[in-house]
Amino acid sequence: MFKRLVSPCLAGLLLAGAASALSATPGAPGLGAPLTPAVLAGIELTVLPTGEGLPSGEGSVTEGAALYQQHCQACHGAEGQGGMNGDLVGGVGSLATAAPKKTVTSYWPYATIAFDYIRRAMPYTAPGSLSADEVYAIVAYLLSRDDVVPKDAVLDAQGLAAVKMPNAEGFYPGE
16 A cells, blocks of 8 residues: 555656756746747748738749649649649639639638748648748749749739639628
8 A cells, every 4th residue: 555655746746857957947948949029020921811820931823833733733733733742723604603622712712821821831841841932933823823823923911912813702792
């Protein structure tokens, strides 16, 4: 009986001692380091539908086509369709049909969503590794595939925020 009580108590005391030894601040777990404003600015990536939060930079459809081949095609197929991880383009006008196709261009109401998502999560093997210029270019390329932007478009923060997506009104009932 004594052994059964001592073992849990001893284990608890050892864990408490180890935790306090690791902690520079009493009560803190002692993990990591405080975030500096510079580090926080680098990971705060919120982009609003209005374009607020978009970084400086620009990218063209032509640049985006090459970057797409390099970073996206393996998962999303040639030209944004037919890949193992789903189509990114096509389906515009299909949402109200019996066979809706939800893609970047057919479903998302704001082009800034594409920028935000790609910057945070792509490419799958190295999320967040693309520069702002590369993300603008890839978004320009994807939007050009469904003629949302012209084939010679160059997008920057202002231009991307001004893009009118095919499903811009699709999430809100009409007046």
